Amino acid sequence: MAEDKQPSNWQQAITGEWHGCPSLFEADGTHVGYNKVNRSSEFKDGRTTYWMETRFDASGPLMDRFEIGARMEFGVIDSDLDRIYTGPDFYGSGKPYGLLVDSSYYSPGWNVQLRTVNHVVPELGLQVYSSQLFDGDTLTGVFNGLYVVTQDHDSNPETRERVAAFLEKEKKDAKRPFNLPVKHAGVFRGEFEVYNDRQERVGTTTVTVHHRPINLLHSEQTIEISGVINRKWTALRNRTGGNHQFHGPDLHGNGKSYGRYLYSVRHVLGEACRLWSRETVVDEDYTMVCAWQFIESQQAKYMTFGVLRWEPGENVLAAHYID
Structure with missing residues (x-):
């Protein structure tokens, strides 16, 4: 009943x-x-x-x-x-x-x-x-x-x-655009919960994203994942307004931002694997709430999600001078 x-x-x-x-x-x-x-x-x-x-x-x-x-x-x-x-x-x-x-x-x-x-x-x-x-x-x-x-x-x-x-x-x-740090290098760090394709919690994975701006529109990022999932990828990112692109060498794809939210698809070079993601910057400290879905051979493999917190490093785009 x-x-x-x-x-x-x-x-x-x-x-x-x-x-x-x-x-x-x-x-x-x-x-x-x-x-x-x-x-x-x-x-x-x-x-x-x-x-x-x-x-x-x-x-x-x-x-x-x-x-x-x-x-x-x-x-x-x-x-x-x-x-x-x-x-x-x-x-x-x-x-x-x-x-x-x-x-x-x-x-x-x-x-x-x-x-x-x-x-x-x-x-x-x-x-x-x-x-x-x-x-x-x-x-x-x-x-x-x-x-x-x-x-x-x-x-x-x-x-x-x-x-x-x-x-x-x-x-x-709500109208603030999705921007990652444009002048400071640093690290995003956090722990994601991992669920398999049967919706079973299979553990956690540590996520570290090394972020280094090249200019005001381009940055290089290396994503390291360890735990239930173990991966490492590097990609050049660029942003033009709300349009984002990932230019390899390891991840290729694009994304579109709507205010603080970025929706992306990134393909792994040489594999039947892609990463769907929704990433949300929730405060002025660049705290980012992420949902990453791993898709392999056209089937959902893992759903992962968690919070990445920003640890700022040096200002790599300080003022330029010509003497």
């Missing part, structure tokens, strides 16, 4: 009401507004219901497309293997990997296909959210932003004040 069911681990991890103000971007990266959101996934009497209240403040045709003027509320078949969305607002499914869920689903009201990645980061007190929006395989826009969770929003004035201050900060920070 439904009453005998227990909530999944993911469902327990997201208990509470989440508050955010994700930004809305056109496909070319233009920031066109915000979406004030309250949402919760609630387990009751053996059933899971996801509700979401949205209020868009945007310009252009995407405003008309996404502001439908009604609370969203839809059923979820909850499990730690698949979370299946049963409508009427969303149809599709999400795949949990510990504190991260990667979802693919369709919204009839918005007439859009979404890839949504939600990553709960307890050490930062945040959920890092993004949705890439598609018409078939054609990208039409992006939502992204940070969320905080509350258990007493309606009853506690201090909680409401804290949330309001967070949302105001989100509006100020």
Whole structure:
């Protein structure tokens, strides 16, 4: 019976009401507004219901497309293997990997296909959210932003004040472009959780990214990974506006940034292997929350995620002089 069911681990991890103000971007990266959101996934009497209240403040045709003027509320078949969305607002499914869920689903009201990645980061007190929006395989826009969770929003004035201050900060920070340090060399360092293709946690891997700017638009990076996954790659990176490229020798590919978020695909030279990544700079210290998916022989091999913290080194692009 439904009453005998227990909530999944993911469902327990997201208990509470989440508050955010994700930004809305056109496909070319233009920031066109915000979406004030309250949402919760609630387990009751053996059933899971996801509700979401949205209020868009945007310009252009995407405003008309996404502001439908009604609370969203839809059923979820909850499990730690698949979370299946049963409508009427969303149809599709999400795949949990510990504190991260990667979802693919369709919204009839918005007439859009979404890839949504939600990553709960307890050490930062945040959920890092993004949705890439598609018409078939054609990208039409992006939502992204940070969320905080509350258990007493309606009853506690201090909680409401804290949330309001967070949302105001989100509006100020959301349009900041994705930039890594442009003048200082240094190291990004952190530990990622690793899940295999059966959604089993198989351990952790230490990630070290050695970063050295060459000029204001180019840098060389060496990624070293050790633990469950052991790899080492070097690539030349360049950035032109929101367009990013990786020029080898070990990784070749490109990416596109939408505010603080960079979505990339990098191919490993000489192997049937590529790395899909979503990387989010969450503060002015270049703290970066990452989700890296390893794809081998066209199949998902590992989902990894974690926080990289920046350790600055020397200023390699100090003022130039001609005597």
